Amino acid sequence: MLRLADRxxxxxxxxxxxxxxxxxxxxxxxxxxxQVERHFNASVGHAVSTDLQHWTELGTVLEAGxxxxxxxxxxxxxxVIEHEGTWYMFYTGTRRAERGAEQRVGLAISTDLATWTRHxxxxxxxxxxxxYERVEFDAWRDPxxxxxxxxxxxxxxxxxxxxxxxxxxxGVIGHAWSPDLLAWEVRPPxxxxxxxxxxxxxxxxxxxxxxxxxxxxxLERFSHARRTRLPNEEGGTYLAVxxxxxxxxDIAGARxxxxxxxxxxxxxxxxxxxxxxxxxxHGEAGGEFAGEIIDPVPLQDLGLL
Numbered sequence: 547m548l549r550l551a552d553r554x555x556x557x558x559x560x561x562x563x564x565x566x567x568x569x570x571x572x573x574x575x576x577x578x579x580x581q582v583e584r585h586f587n588a589s590v591g592h593a594v595s596t597d598l599q600h601w602t603e604l605g606t607v608l609e610a611g612x613x614x615x616x617x618x619x620x621x622x623x624x625x626v627i628e629h630e631g632t633w634y635m636f637y638t639g640t641r642r643a644e645r646g647a648e649q650r651v652g653l654a655i656s657t658d659l660a661t662w663t664r665h666x667x668x669x670x671x672x673x674x675x676x677x678y679e680r681v682e683f684d685a686w687r688d689p690x691x692x693x694x695x696x697x698x699x700x701x702x703x704x705x706x707x708x709x710x711x712x713x714x715x716x717g718v719i720g721h722a723w724s725p726d727l728l729a730w731e732v733r734p735p736x737x738x739x740x741x742x743x744x745x746x747x748x749x750x751x752x753x754x755x756x757x758x759x760x761x762x763x764x765l766e767r768f769s770h771a772r773r774t775r776l777p778n779e780e781g782g783t784y785l786a787v788x789x790x791x792x793x794x795x796d797i798a799g800a801r802x803x804x805x806x807x808x809x810x811x812x813x814x815x816x817x818x819x820x821x822x823x824x825x826x827x828h829g830e831a832g833g834e835f836a837g838e839i840i841d842p843v844p845l846q847d848l849g850l851l
Contacts, residue, residue: 547840548593548601552576554584554837556826557623557747557810561659568659569593581835588620598842607662608654616641616650616669623688623747633659634727638687649687671702671722674732679709688747699725703748711739715769719748736793743767747810750791753821756851757788759795762810783811785850801850805843821845
């Protein structure tokens, strides 16, 4: 696992060079005491591994931007994609005056995965109220950027809320498209509201010929309708099956990954080609926040596909 003595570690995303796995993760000092405060003091750390189990920490690669700016409080979850020899990290930026209530998507660029330079001073993907609702912590974050399966540019899947439907069930997968990873067009959501207040840290992949969507949600973000229908369901990371990586997905039929305290899990292929689940442990003995990345769990062992 990846556990840091002086920092909590939680949401993460990976880049695979073919010889090394580069893990990027949110981190904040354990000295804060109250784990809730980690959200308002988060930066992005970097570690590397050849086997997804033994990690070498490489330090901090992205911190909050200039005070007062749209990313002046903290940087939150994102993803990394390679294109024509350059790495692009999309991330969430938050402003201190808003305490994270409004979220925007920024971009940093690297040629070596170690040194990152912000692309311009402005966000690259901004909230659009034609389709989306801005509510504290449920608004516009966690960009998962991937290539279009047919070769038509790139897509960003974003934690968002629709501007219609029951107030406790407006969580959707927001959507934006780009021809080049620099200019972005916000589009309607890729899912319908009805099950959750939000769908955090989304990831879409094709696993053994089946398109799946991974997302995380705490029990407090379940809709009343879902809690009534499934009273014994727990919060955690969920997997929904879809027609393609752009949906539609069966969000109502999404199933929880049966790994205790696992949250913000990612799917990654190991060197044998098997899909592994990698995420952070939310709890530990005594009820404290664990704040550590667990060892990978084989997806095939979880009985979801």
